[in-house]
Amino acid sequence: MTERDRIVIVGAGHNGLVCAATLARASREVVVLEAASQVGGAAVTREFAKGFRVSGCAHLSFLLDTGIARELKLASHGLKWAHSGLKTVALAQAGDHLVLNGGKLESGTLSEGDRKALAAYHARMRKFACVLAKQHNRMPPRLGGGGRSDVVGAARLGLDIRLLGRDDMREFLRIAGINIYDVLEELFESPLLKGALGLDAVLGANLGPRSNNSVLALLHRLSGQLQRADGFSIPEGGMGAISEALAGAARAAGATIRTGSPVARITLEGDRVSGVELEGGEKIAAGTVVSNADPARTLLQLLGARHLETGFVHRVRHFRNKGMSAKLHLALEALPSFSRLPAELAGERLVISPDLVYLEHAFDHAKHGQCSPDPALEITIPSLHDKTLAPAGKHVLSAIVQYAPFDDRASGDGPRRELLARTLGVLDRHAPGLRRQVVASELLLPADIEREFRITGGHWHHGELALDQLMMMRPVPGAAQYAMPVGGLFLCGAGCHPGGGVMGSAGRNAANAVLATERPA
Amino acid sequence: MSIKDEMNRKEHFRKAVWETPFHPRTAALNTLNEWHRWKDYTTADAYFDEALEYAAIRNACAVFDLTPMTKHLISGPDALAFLNRLVTRDVAKIKPGKVGYCVWCDDNGQVIDDGTIFHLREGVYRLCSQERQLDWLTRSAYGFDVTIVEDTHDVAGLALQGPTSCAVLKAIGCEGAETMKPFDIRYFPFAGGELMVSRTGFTGDLGYELWIDPPRALELWDALFEKGKIHGIRPMGTHALEVARIEAGFIQAQVDFHPADQAIMLDRSRSPLELDLAWLVDFNKPVFNGRRALLEEKKKGSRFRFVKLDVEGNKPARSAYIYDKDKNVVGTVTSAEWSPSAKANIAYASMHMPWGRPGDELWAEIYYQRELKWSRVMARCRVVEGAFWDPPRKRATPAQDF
Numbered sequence: 001m002t003e004r005d006r007i008v009i010v011g012a013g014h015n016g017l018v019c020a021a022t023l024a025r026a027s028r029e030v031v032v033l034e035a036a037s038q039v040g041g042a043a044v045t046r047e048f049a050k051g052f053r054v055s056g057c058a059h060l061s062f063l064l065d066t067g068i069a070r071e072l073k074l075a076s077h078g079l080k081w082a083h084s085g086l087k088t089v090a091l092a093q094a095g096d097h098l099v100l101n102g103g104k105l106e107s108g109t110l111s112e113g114d115r116k117a118l119a120a121y122h123a124r125m126r127k128f129a130c131v132l133a134k135q136h137n138r139m140p141p142r143l144g145g146g147g148r149s150d151v152v153g154a155a156r157l158g159l160d161i162r163l164l165g166r167d168d169m170r171e172f173l174r175i176a177g178i179n180i181y182d183v184l185e186e187l188f189e190s191p192l193l194k195g196a197l198g199l200d201a202v203l204g205a206n207l208g209p210r211s212n213n214s215v216l217a218l219l220h221r222l223s224g225q226l227q228r229a230d231g232f233s234i235p236e237g238g239m240g241a242i243s244e245a246l247a248g249a250a251r252a253a254g255a256t257i258r259t260g261s262p263v264a265r266i267t268l269e270g271d272r273v274s275g276v277e278l279e280g281g282e283k284i285a286a287g288t289v290v291s292n293a294d295p296a297r298t299l300l301q302l303l304g305a306r307h308l309e310t311g312f313v314h315r316v317r318h319f320r321n322k323g324m325s326a327k328l329h330l331a332l333e334a335l336p337s338f339s340r341l342p343a344e345l346a347g348e349r350l351v352i353s354p355d356l357v358y359l360e361h362a363f364d365h366a367k368h369g370q371c372s373p374d375p376a377l378e379i380t381i382p383s384l385h386d387k388t389l390a391p392a393g394k395h396v397l398s399a400i401v402q403y404a405p406f407d408d409r410a411s412g413d414g415p416r417r418e419l420l421a422r423t424l425g426v427l428d429r430h431a432p433g434l435r436r437q438v439v440a441s442e443l444l445l446p447a448d449i450e451r452e453f454r455i456t457g458g459h460w461h462h463g464e465l466a467l468d469q470l471m472m473m474r475p476v477p478g479a480a481q482y483a484m485p486v487g488g489l490f491l492c493g494a495g496c497h498p499g500g501g502v503m504g505s506a507g508r509n510a511a512n513a514v515l516a517t518e519r520p521a
Numbered sequence: 522m523s524i525k526d527e528m529n530r531k532e533h534f535r536k537a538v539w540e541t542p543f544h545p546r547t548a549a550l551n552t553l554n555e556w557h558r559w560k561d562y563t564t565a566d567a568y569f570d571e572a573l574e575y576a577a578i579r580n581a582c583a584v585f586d587l588t589p590m591t592k593h594l595i596s597g598p599d600a601l602a603f604l605n606r607l608v609t610r611d612v613a614k615i616k617p618g619k620v621g622y623c624v625w626c627d628d629n630g631q632v633i634d635d636g637t638i639f640h641l642r643e644g645v646y647r648l649c650s651q652e653r654q655l656d657w658l659t660r661s662a663y664g665f666d667v668t669i670v671e672d673t674h675d676v677a678g679l680a681l682q683g684p685t686s687c688a689v690l691k692a693i694g695c696e697g698a699e700t701m702k703p704f705d706i707r708y709f710p711f712a713g714g715e716l717m718v719s720r721t722g723f724t725g726d727l728g729y730e731l732w733i734d735p736p737r738a739l740e741l742w743d744a745l746f747e748k749g750k751i752h753g754i755r756p757m758g759t760h761a762l763e764v765a766r767i768e769a770g771f772i773q774a775q776v777d778f779h780p781a782d783q784a785i786m787l788d789r790s791r792s793p794l795e796l797d798l799a800w801l802v803d804f805n806k807p808v809f810n811g812r813r814a815l816l817e818e819k820k821k822g823s824r825f826r827f828v829k830l831d832v833e834g835n836k837p838a839r840s841a842y843i844y845d846k847d848k849n850v851v852g853t854v855t856s857a858e859w860s861p862s863a864k865a866n867i868a869y870a871s872m873h874m875p876w877g878r879p880g881d882e883l884w885a886e887i888y889y890q891r892e893l894k895w896s897r898v899m900a901r902c903r904v905v906e907g908a909f910w911d912p913p914r915k916r917a918t919p920a921q922d923f
Contacts, residue, residue: 271807305664306599306606309810311628314660478628485813 004287013041016292017246018507024253035262040243049440052331055239063224063501077248083385086232090196095340129222136498140472181209191355199353206324208363213466272487294462295475295495315476323446323458326404330397331440336431347384352377366403371419411447461500482513541588542738562589567758574761581753582683599665626811631781631790651774677738682728685752687920692748699919725769770908795825828877832866833900838885851876
């Protein structure tokens with residue numbers, strides 16, 4: 001093989017690893033270059049205090065494409081599930097919690113109307129999410145492309161929506177672009193139920209429940225759960241275990257993975273990529289460079305705006321990529337006790353979002369550049385399912401803290417300390433005494449996530465999941481088919497269709513795009 | 522001074538349309554009192570007789586106030602790289618002290634505007650454009666270490682065009698001006714300051730453009746008209762210039778092409794290849810705005826062809842449809858005039874491909890009015906190559922006095 005046949009993948013996030021494995025399985029010479037000392041990107045397990053390990057960014061698996069897991073034989077590469085099918089517990093301060101399992105209420109108080117509406121809502125949203133799920137493994141059509149595959153692609157999307165049937169299609173088109181607040185207010189009575197369901201629509205997003213696109217963000221979140229009967233899962237060893245298994249699959253297929261090798265720039269020869277240069281100065285020649293880094297980092301930093309055209313650069317610069325979620329890790333000397341919550345439920349997915357007004361209020365502060373005074377939380381205590389994460393008898397708590405803006409006014413030690421105190425205050429209200437059980441803590445603000453995981457803007461999905469940034473417009477029109485305008489350069493991360501979450505589809509689709517554009521042998 | 526300060530100084534809120542620094546003189550000479558608004562400056566259509574003003578361009582010399590021309594000063598370590606990414610031609614070939622004509626495109630290879638790049642001093646450029654471009658230039662500057670200042674208001678400009686223009690220049694003290702080659706820039710001491718002269722113009726004749734600080738503008742005007750008197754100097758308005766520029770083969774934004782950033786319908790804009798400007802596109806540059814789209818166009822073929830037409834008869838074919846021999850509309854005239862110098866009825870037309878090849882049988886449908894009665898004539902058109910008016914004195918160096 002010549003250097004021109006070599007494929008360099010920048011970044012060993014889960015998508016980069018899926019892409020590497022897929023290309024290596026197609027007998028390509030693949031070199032993956034990862035800046036961090038371990039693979040996984042934002043799907044990693046990190047020791048944040050001595051003896052305490054936790055999933056560093058994403059902490060639940062519910063989107064991983066089952067086809068990819070099967071194809072890459074992740075089980076044989078060591079992936080085991082510590083616990084699957086987590087229920088959702090909507091915590092109430094007074095103790096009248098709701099325990100939800102899919103569309104079913106397992107315990108708690110809901111009116112008869114709410115119970116029925118919940119089952120119908122669950123079924124309908126799953127059906128709608130199915131429309132999105134069908135697109136995940138397809139190359140989005142090119143806007144204005146007019147080629148056969150573009151027309152067929154657009155027609156298939158239209159057909160998928162039409163096949164919902166008349167009533168569901170109308171409802172889908174009615175709600176897909178609107179906000180979750182209006183939808184939930186229309187259907188339910190219980191503030192606690194609405195608060196918990198609303199949180200699902202805004203987790204990880206730069207959206208409040210009253211923001212448009214929140215329904216779409218929810219459907220994206222649900223789209224990965226459809227094929228998984230087991231719903232939310234926790235891998236043994238944390239989310240890093242998924243990445244390790246993917247890396248194992250890639251290596252087994254012949255890919256080389258180099259950690260601690262940060263790429264400084266993508267090099268060009270004429271109007272084609274010629275390889276990459278590492279921060280240490282080492283040059284690696286390659287005819288194809290696939291970047292798992294976010295679009296802004298790949299195109300504006302590693303490649304450089306001057307090698308791209310003005311209009312394209314303008315669109316990339318305005319790809320909305322500001323994160324809104326912080327990540328809290330607590331090392332606890334004992335299992336916290338949530339008010340009137342049976343101990344066996346502490347290992348489920350616990351949410352603190354008592355009502356939609358609370359949630360919107362939390363967002364109001366963040367959109368003005370401050371962390372929420374009373375944040376909403378999604379909490380897991382993975383050490384209940386996986387004893388390897390904490391010393392015996394002790395526990396780790398992992399929580400997504402909504403909202404913390406990517407903003408200078410809300411970054412750095414001061415705001416971090418304040419948000420930590422606020423978040424512990426919220427937790428302590430629901431689990432009195434929890435504050436005193438904390439032996440160590442770590443709170444990652446979006447600016448910290450940007451630095452730690454090299455994601456511009458600190459957004460988990462590399463960029464907002466919204467109508468104007470999805471499918472044939474993700475990350476930007478003109479570059480939504482994984483191939484970038486510069487010859488031989490591809491994107492394979494969450495900034496591409498079908499977006500973020502530990503799914504792997506973007507990586508595999510990108511690999512297919514690389515294989516499809518290769519010159520005939 | 523910033524544009525904002527300058528606007529405040531001019532009290533723009535009291536006056537929507539500004540006067541150029543030459544206004545005291547141009548107003549006094551404008552016996553017809555005919556003006557129009559050009560980029561928020563008042564500009565003379567004609568001063569005393571547009572036919573005689575045109576005659577001065579071709580037989581003596583004429584002065585045109587081009588201060589309203591949009592100007593940008595571009596400097597900084599990446600100025601060249603920035604310009605090379607912006608425009609389609611290779612700016613590295615425009616050496617210090619030279620001027621180059623250029624066009625720039627959007628990502629789709631559609632022309633946003635045309636203009637001239639003045640390489641003032643090593644690494645310092647002035648870009649003159651027909652349309653306002655600061656927004657596009659600023660947007661294009663992302664990722665470049667470059668400073669862009671719109672200095673339209675800080676530079677007063679005059680075009681001095683015609684066979685006796687060099688003689689006049691020498692008479693006002695521009696010693697050695699005759700040795701300037703076409704597209705040369707030279708600096709001369711003038712009135713205790715500096716006069717920048719470029720051998721450029723919009724008339725296709727021997728001619729120069731003169732650039733000076735606004736406070737010295739009137740002194741320059743007075744010197745030209747005093748020393749130029751025996752050389753037949755006249756002021757000229759835009760009507761006379763329009764005839765000269767069509768004879769010379771120059772296209773104009775908003776007339777011969779619709780700027781791409783203002784086009785709403787997809788087929789309203791044009792690529793450089795569709796404006797007969799392929800010679801300005803250098804595909805050897807690895808990147809410039811529109812490169813990929815233009816490569817694609819080269820492969821797939823253009824939609825339009827821009828041609829010059831010699832039209833039968835003497836009635837200008839303004840806005841005429843062009844037909845083939847089967848009476849199908851195959852193009853539209855964008856500019857047309859009777860050319861007094863070429864003694865021909867000339868026109869530019871945008872043709873649908875493949876029409877407009879030399880030898881094609883084409884007909885212009887011309888409407889004209891005599892004593893309020895409309896008539897129509899179908900005039901045979903011949904595709905011509907090269908400018909309609911291209912006298913050797915345009916290029917001759919040293920320039921002659923005449």
